[in-house]
Amino acid sequence: MSTASVTLPAPAKLNRMLHIVGRREDGYHELQTIFQMIDLCDQLSFTPRRDGVITLTHQINGVAQDENLVVRAARLLQQVSGTTMGASITINKQLPMGGGLGGGSSNAATTLAGLNHLWKLDLNNTALTELGLTLGADVPVFIHGHSAWAEGVGEKLTSITLDTPWFVVIHPRVSVSTPAIFQDSELTRDSLPITMARALQGGAPEWRNDCEAIVKKRYPPIAEALDWLAQHAPSQLTGTGACLFAAFESQQAAQAVAKLASQHWRSWVARGLNTSPLQDALGC
Ligand SMILES: C[C@@](CO)(OP(=O)(O)O)[C@H](O)COP(=O)(O)OP(=O)(O)OC[C@H]1O[C@@H](n2ccc(N)nc2=O)[C@H](O)[C@@H]1O
Numbered sequence: 648m649s650t651a652s653v654t655l656p657a658p659a660k661l662n663r664m665l666h667i668v669g670r671r672e673d674g675y676h677e678l679q680t681i682f683q684m685i686d687l688c689d690q691l692s693f694t695p696r697r698d699g700v701i702t703l704t705h706q707i708n709g710v711a712q713d714e715n716l717v718v719r720a721a722r723l724l725q726q727v728s729g730t731t732m733g734a735s736i737t738i739n740k741q742l743p744m745g746g747g748l749g750g751g752s753s754n755a756a757t758t759l760a761g762l763n764h765l766w767k768l769d770l771n772n773t774a775l776t777e778l779g780l781t782l783g784a785d786v787p788v789f790i791h792g793h794s795a796w797a798e799g800v801g802e803k804l805t806s807i808t809l810d811t812p813w814f815v816v817i818h819p820r821v822s823v824s825t826p827a828i829f830q831d832s833e834l835t836r837d838s839l840p841i842t843m844a845r846a847l848q849g850g851a852p853e854w855r856n857d858c859e860a861i862v863k864k865r866y867p868p869i870a871e872a873l874d875w876l877a878q879h880a881p882s883q884l885t886g887t888g889a890c891l892f893a894a895f896e897s898q899q900a901a902q903a904v905a906k907l908a909s910q911h912w913r914s915w916v917a918r919g920l921n922t923s924p925l926q927d928a929l930g931c
């Protein structure tokens with residue numbers, strides 16, 4: 648790989664199941680979740696600069712440059728490594744923001760891994776994961792780069808191998824606030840912890856999302872889309888939404904349902920993966 652400039656993918660994730668099993672003293676919730684990446688990606692291009700400046704070539708609507716997780720990740724990496732290098736970064740955004748697909752966290756993970764490579768810092772994955780966790784609870788799994796069973800706030804990761812169906816992913820054109828859902832007094836936050844083995848058996852009742860009931864109640868358009876998709880295959884929310892998904896055995900079947908869905912909502916067909924395309928691109 649050339650060190651001049653590099654373009655790397657930042658894939659989306661789905662939570663195939665998500666249980667909330669407790670709440671920590673700092674307010675964060677203890678989860679048990681299964682993460683799977685899909686081949687729906689943002690693309691990030693990095694061009695190194697010798698003047699130490701971190702800059703985005705284009706702004707993302709509604710996110711100030713200094714708040715962008717890509718810029719925050721790059722600055723954090725500069726800080727801990729002491730490098731004098733900078734970078735111009737282009738974000739080609741495909742993933743909806745605040746959609747439960749983890750796009751912002753994935754952008755941060757790709758920035759940490761990409762600049763670690765480009766700036767020749769040689770930080771290992773454990774160090775990158777620790778940095779990533781300070782930026783968001785979902786960043787570690789994107790550094791990890793493999794389907795995973797996750798506990799804690801999503802940072803205790805065990806690699807697993809999942810089926811790789813074709814997913815129909817729908818964005819019902821509403822935005823869900825993750826903090827608001829986690830603060831909701833009616834949220835189910837006392838599910839009994841289960842073992843990974845039990846979770847991996849799949850299917851109901853374990854492959855559910857504990858955020859779903861409250862999200863459906865607070866956001867009727869999401870309830871409507873979930874009910875619509877359930878006519879074709881079992882439908883589920885990813886993360887705290889707003890996106891929802893269903894699995895299909897064939898690409899054709901998924902495409903047929905996505906075509907119908909696109910009459911009402913933004914929708915995609917994406918393949919489930921076990922290895923992140925970021926790891927593939929970095930050759931690790
Ligand atoms: C729920 C999940 C499941 O994958 O997905 P998303 O819907 O966001 O994609 C994640 O754990 C979200 O991760 P992420 O989006 O990185 O969350 P953060 O920025 O760290 O946290 C946003 C806010 O949500 C609440 N929060 C988040 C994670 C968690 N385990 N417990 C919480 O209570 C906290 O109030 C926190 O301030």
Ligand SMILES: Nc1ncnc2c1ncn2[C@@H]1O[C@H](COP(=O)(O)OP(=O)(O)O)[C@@H](O)[C@H]1O
Nearest residue numbers: 715716717744745746747748749750751752754
């Ligand atoms: N590069 C980025 N891409 C997406 N969102 C970003 C980015 N930088 C900061 N954000 C902020 O992070 C929030 C969460 O984004 P995202 O990870 O896409 O959603 P979710 O956590 O629901 O999966 C966004 O609403 C946005 O305000």
